[in-house]
Amino acid sequence: MIRYLCCIGLIFGLAGFMQSNRAFAQKQKNVYIEATVPAGLDAEEQEEMEYRLESVFALNLKMSFSCVTVLTRSTFRNELRNDYQQALTGNGSGGSAMFGSLCKYDYLLKIELNSFESGASFVSAKVISRRPVKVVGEASLLGRNMDQTAVAREVALKLVDDLSANEFCPFTGTLFLDQTDIQHFNDTTKTPVFVYDPNRKQMCEGFSINTYEKSGTQKTKWEINRIGRGAAIADLQSEMDELIEEHEENDCYTCKSGRIGGRIWTRTTSQRFVASRVSEESKSAEDQTNDARIEIRFQDDSTYLLIIKATSVFEKNTDVSIQETATGTCDGINTRQTFQTANTIFLNATLGPFKGTSSDTQLSGSGTVELPSNQDGGESELVYRFSFRR
């Protein structure tokens, strides 16, 4: 199920996943539909044809997308009048708020009909977002021996497909990612040492035995709420504890003084990393997102991938403690240092492919992935679950 996944984490679990119940309402999208028909028709015929074209597209959009409200040019005046009358009777909000909610549109759907002498009709439709100005869906068809309204119906269906593929009503919902990484690595090397001792005028022969042991547990939990097409808000809890112990026994260690002899050296490094703040460098006044994204990439084989990205704040969040000791030939060492370092964590993963298409109303999945360990003795596991609706 997992084609490719890469997830970075310094992790440790806190008891209890962050189960915040943030709900994000699907933003309603107002679409204003406007048809243009060929010149040459009388005013009544022109109005009739525009009305028919606009109605075909309005119906298809309303039936296919729950997040859409439509206003057509043909019905604009009637809608204004209805709103005014409702305001009079106390059923509407009235005034500027009334007209604002009625008239302000996010998307313009332009329909164009061209007729040819051969009897063929060409219908094109384009949905343009007002801010930013982008074409979010388009379709067209040259119909021969077809009624113009039938051509318009075909184009409307194609337009719905194109809008679906571009997530016109985006899938929103929550993705939970829970990564656990347990590391235990140890390695011992025994190397012969040969050092000429000029004071004794003889070779010092022996071994250097090096032991390296690393153990740690990391847990990271991401809760990422997809609130729009790509846009997301993430929560994070991540903890890591790590201990590295190094030990060397050298039969022929050369001191700074030049003296050569046996020495035992150890260094113990412990680190504790905690991260809980997702960075917010992409946050803006109009979009209360933070540095998180979930892209749903629909593929031709009726599957989709989730491309997930998120980052934590880069801040002083790691406590480091290092203790070093040495005994033997040279002067002894026994030091301890503690300090903080700045670190960060990021998520850059692709999950899938999962079965599903852009026209589904719900996309969901769950699973566990054993991640390849980067060192011997390590175990890494990722548990995910998600549910998105549109």
Add this chain to the structure above:
Amino acid sequence: MIGLPKLFGFLLFLMIDPAAISYAQVKSELSNSEITEQINKIIQSTNWTNDAEAKAAGLKIEALTRLLGQNPEKPDTIIPSGASAQDSAILNEDALQDRLFKIALDAFDAKATDAENLSVDLSAPVRNEIIREYKEDKMDSYVLTQADMPHLVVIDFNEESSVQELSVMLQNPNVRDLVLLYGPYANQFGLENLLDTICKLPLKTLVISGFHVITPEEAHTLPLVLPKFPELEVFYWIKNGKREFSPIATSTPILKEFYLDSYPSTGLTGILEGLKSLSVFGYSGMSLDVHQINVLKTLFPHCKFVIN
């Protein structure tokens, strides 16, 4: 004193820390067995009774022994130049963990005086990608052609973009229906100026709403003279205070639908007089007595009255 696993990670770390390159350059390309063989050769071929020769041999052996300790037993992990994003990320994971350790060691070696500066924001590439994607979401990617221009334009002066939209709208040859909603960004224009500007457009429907805020003192001053809208068929004048009009028949000769609210009832007949095409008149906010309604019905016998 670098343990083997650390070296493994350290090599990965090279891709983010150029300072580590000098260290890597001294790493022997000889295998451990080749190094041991060389040491044995030196031991066998050296005249250990000759001080100078013995010292030189000792230094060589010491250097070789150091290399012996540095060579990993496992093959090094090489980062291919064309590594995929997946590879990079997985490698980065290694690097990050060893990065922590490296920072710790560096800080220790530097007596922990500058530990903070040794840190690297490893999330920066991903974060920058996220920021770029959000920026792209908000960027225009299409230039409207004349054919794309809508007939209906709504300008909400509560929005900062309204000023630009007004200027775009004035270049829009298709505009026929216009809705102006008052907001603070309208203050720089003033209602009269706005009307003088938009009257040049071939408007068929005009909605003006909420403009009582803009000039409260004008509410009781001179009546508003509506500029000429020769093609205007539908006019909504809603929530614009009690500002009175001069008769509008000359300004809107073909007006069919006219909707008002909060307008002083005593002046109604005056402003409506001469509207020969009026078929719907909406009025709300101020009560009309039976006499006033009868006067209006007499003046406009074929008009539908929508009155509160």
